[in-house]
Amino acid sequence: MNHANIKEALEWRYATKRYDATKKISENDWNLLKQSLHLSPSSYGVQPWKFLVIENPEVREKLKAVSWNQTQVTDASHYVVFLYKQEVDPQFIQKFVDRIVEVRGVPAESLDGYKGMMIENLAKAPDEKIRVWSQRQAYIAMGFLLQTAALLKIDATPMEGLDATAYDKILGLEGSGYKTVATVALGYRHPEDSFQNLKKVRFAEDTIIQYVK
Numbered sequence: 175m176n177h178a179n180i181k182e183a184l185e186w187r188y189a190t191k192r193y194d195a196t197k198k199i200s201e202n203d204w205n206l207l208k209q210s211l212h213l214s215p216s217s218y219g220v221q222p223w224k225f226l227v228i229e230n231p232e233v234r235e236k237l238k239a240v241s242w243n244q245t246q247v248t249d250a251s252h253y254v255v256f257l258y259k260q261e262v263d264p265q266f267i268q269k270f271v272d273r274i275v276e277v278r279g280v281p282a283e284s285l286d287g288y289k290g291m292m293i294e295n296l297a298k299a300p301d302e303k304i305r306v307w308s309q310r311q312a313y314i315a316m317g318f319l320l321q322t323a324a325l326l327k328i329d330a331t332p333m334e335g336l337d338a339t340a341y342d343k344i345l346g347l348e349g350s351g352y353k354t355v356a357t358v359a360l361g362y363r364h365p366e367d368s369f370q371n372l373k374k375v376r377f378a379e380d381t382i383i384q385y386v387k
């Protein structure tokens with residue numbers, strides 16, 4: 175990819191309102207989209223998230239009813255619910271440290287300092303602070319997914335227009351330690367989705383991106 179391709183993809187993408195329900199994302203493309211979630215960065219690398227890919231059409235119908243009846247929920251090829259972890263407790267931090275040891279083959283003791291820092295800053299932090307922090311991490315993954323989709327010329331819609339508490343109930347998340355924060359629909363735009371023809375509305379670049387010299 176070169177600059178021109180990337181710029182073109184960024185301009186091509188838009189928050190798709192209407193999907194062509196007959197078009198499905200290929201397995202090959204989905205595998206790459208999945209990787210963009212899996213490889214997303216997070217603070218400390220701790221990954222306080224999960225991503226639910228909703229394949230069941232009946233569940234999608236139920237979710238649509240609590241998503242302002244937005245048709246993307248049922249008509250998109252793939253529908254991903256972003257969950258954030260409510261608490262980052264010492265057990266979870268230990269699980270993450272064990273994973274570093276396993277993947278990198280380093281001695282567990284070499285991570286004692288790092289682990290202590292995570293316990294201090296995450297496990298001991300007030301619940302509300304962790305909730306906000308965890309949600310932010312999920313949005314980074316959302317950005318990675320949206321960008322990867324655009325580069326593959328796959329349409330996507332980031333979505334917050336939904337009742338997250340109702341999602342948690344429908345998806346049986348009570349007691350799991352995870353909660354819904356947002357979703358992303360993915361697939362192919364309907365040729366009659368008029369939103370694809372709208373000009374992008376952004377404040378003038380120099381009022382948003384400023385240089386401190």
Ligand SMILES: Cc1cc2nc3c(=O)[nH]c(=O)nc-3n(C[C@H](O)[C@H](O)[C@H](O)COP(=O)(O)O)c2cc1C
Pocket residue numbers: 187188189190191244331332333334335336356374
């Ligand atoms: C976090 C987030 C939540 C959004 N929620 C919805 C939504 O529920 N439904 C929808 O149609 N668009 C939703 N949007 C799309 C925005 O309205 C859209 O990105 C914005 O107007 C800019 O337009 P563009 O993405 O087409 O360039 C959401 C966007 C973001 C980033």
